[in-house]
Amino acid sequence: MTFQPNSPAARDVAYVLHPYTNFVAHEEKGPLIIDRGEGVYVYDDAGKKYIEGMAGLWSTSLGFHNDRLKQAAMKQFDILPYYHTFAHRSHLPGIDLAEKLISVAPVPMSKVFFNNSGSEANDTAIKIVWYYNNALGRHHKKKIIGRVNGYHGITLASASLTGRSMNHRGFDAPIANFIHAEEPNHYNNALEGESEEDYATRLAENLEKMIVEEGPDTVAAFWAEPVMGAGGVIVPPKTYFDKVQKVLQKYDILFVADEVICGFGRTGNYWGSQTFDMKPDILVCAKALSSSYLPISATLINEKVYEPVKNASAELGAFGHGYTYSGHPVCAAVALETLKIYDEENIIEKARDMAPVFQKQLRSFSDHPLVGEARGVGLMGAIQVMQDKASKKPFEASAGVGPMIANLATEEGVMLRAVGDSLAFCPPLIISESEIEEMFACFRRGLDRAL
Ligand code: PLP
Numbered sequence: 001m002t003f004q005p006n007s008p009a010a011r012d013v014a015y016v017l018h019p020y021t022n023f024v025a026h027e028e029k030g031p032l033i034i035d036r037g038e039g040v041y042v043y044d045d046a047g048k049k050y051i052e053g054m055a056g057l058w059s060t061s062l063g064f065h066n067d068r069l070k071q072a073a074m075k076q077f078d079i080l081p082y083y084h085t086f087a088h089r090s091h092l093p094g095i096d097l098a099e100k101l102i103s104v105a106p107v108p109m110s111k112v113f114f115n116n117s118g119s120e121a122n123d124t125a126i127k128i129v130w131y132y133n134n135a136l137g138r139h140h141k142k143k144i145i146g147r148v149n150g151y152h153g154i155t156l157a158s159a160s161l162t163g164r165s166m167n168h169r170g171f172d173a174p175i176a177n178f179i180h181a182e183e184p185n186h187y188n189n190a191l192e193g194e195s196e197e198d199y200a201t202r203l204a205e206n207l208e209k210m211i212v213e214e215g216p217d218t219v220a221a222f223w224a225e226p227v228m229g230a231g232g233v234i235v236p237p238k239t240y241f242d243k244v245q246k247v248l249q250k251y252d253i254l255f256v257a258d259e260v261i262c263g264f265g266r267t268g269n270y271w272g273s274q275t276f277d278m279k280p281d282i283l284v285c286a287k288a289l290s291s292s293y294l295p296i297s298a299t300l301i302n303e304k305v306y307e308p309v310k311n312a313s314a315e316l317g318a319f320g321h322g323y324t325y326s327g328h329p330v331c332a333a334v335a336l337e338t339l340k341i342y343d344e345e346n347i348i349e350k351a352r353d354m355a356p357v358f359q360k361q362l363r364s365f366s367d368h369p370l371v372g373e374a375r376g377v378g379l380m381g382a383i384q385v386m387q388d389k390a391s392k393k394p395f396e397a398s399a400g401v402g403p404m405i406a407n408l409a410t411e412e413g414v415m416l417r418a419v420g421d422s423l424a425f426c427p428p429l430i431i432s433e434s435e436i437e438e439m440f441a442c443f444r445r446g447l448d449r450a451l
Helices: 008-015 023-029 055-059 067-079 092-104 118-135 156-161 196-214 240-250 303-316 329-344 347-363 401-411 433-449
Strands: 034-038 041-044 049-052 111-115 143-147 178-181 219-224 254-258 282-285 297-301 371-377 380-385 417-419 422-425
Touching: 049 433, 067 329, 092 111, 092 297, 092 329, 111 118, 118 156, 118 219, 118 254, 118 282, 118 297, 118 303, 143 196, 156 178, 178 196, 196 219, 196 240, 219 240, 240 254, 297 303, 329 347, 347 371, 347 380, 347 433, 380 401, 380 433, 401 417, 401 422, 401 433, 422 433
Parallel strands: 143 178, 143 219, 219 254, 254 282
Antiparallel strands: 034 041, 041 049, 111 297, 282 297, 371 380, 380 422, 417 422
């Protein structure tokens, strides 16, 4: 395609290196430039309106124009636009936000470390796990178990923890000490006739075998999203985490919950850990922590982890880890205001009330000829398309059917994300019943065009 000289599209292609993008295709197609947002809608630079079915990147929980968040940022810019939190320095927004996070945590937590992104929050957690075991003199207990198709970010360590080949291929990842257990994906991976319960038992047994084969003295932590988001919205069988946690306890392996997508109401409770009965030692959150208006993430650790880490920091002189922007005061003020809005405007309760409407609409696609499975929980879901739904025969990956349907749906007015042949939905938590209907109506028009 040729672009108007000096147009935003031409300049984008000339200068911007986009994340998660096929650069050859981008030079051909150019960008879709988003100009502005309002409620659950965004508008492109030609004025076309889209309902944001993915809340941006699973993240803009309060939609695209929240005045309270704007005011909170402006107020903090006036008071103190930046200060750091290294070496005993602190500021009120950071203190208030840490206190608030500890008060709402799903299990007793002790301390909060601030970062800028989900990836960095996981990196911090990985480094704390290693620091903790070094502090206890367990220098060989370093392996971390992620899961196939789990997503934890793209820094070198978090990408290694991520279980998706796209994040490894070409990047010399995973680095040492990261291994991957099976994903709890009943629809795609259970044996013929295997119940969810039996499947969960088998996965926990396989995890235990893996730990024994690796050597329990070498395994430090197990990492899991409550619902795997970027892996295709994989909702685990009910008893899966209970069985997994029993195995972890047996071998003194830390349990880390990655709540970057599931945190703050997405699955119908404040935390995904509550929906799935998870009792993590470390919890990682980001995205909806600030409705993604500004970058901030948090790593929460319990007292069991904190104690040895504290002692080691004294022995080593300091805990040698931290970002220039750890707990940035403007980001912290916006995050704090976000959490206040969740409380004062009953956002999480309202999202829980809206979940049955969302899930009913989502599941109404189950009898569509292209749809293998419609699955989800709370206000997140996915529709997986199949070449032959009766025999569960998938489309050839190279055919790119999922991305093609996502593009058709976007043309019909809904922003979606394709994860392979699963089309993911994760709208802002403020979405109304009529907007849910509109979102799925746009999607149905796109899907029908793929028939
Ligand atoms: N963890 C999970 C569960 C995620 O879904 C993501 C991003 O989608 C990340 C971590 C990485 O977050 P970020 O993109 O902010 O680095």
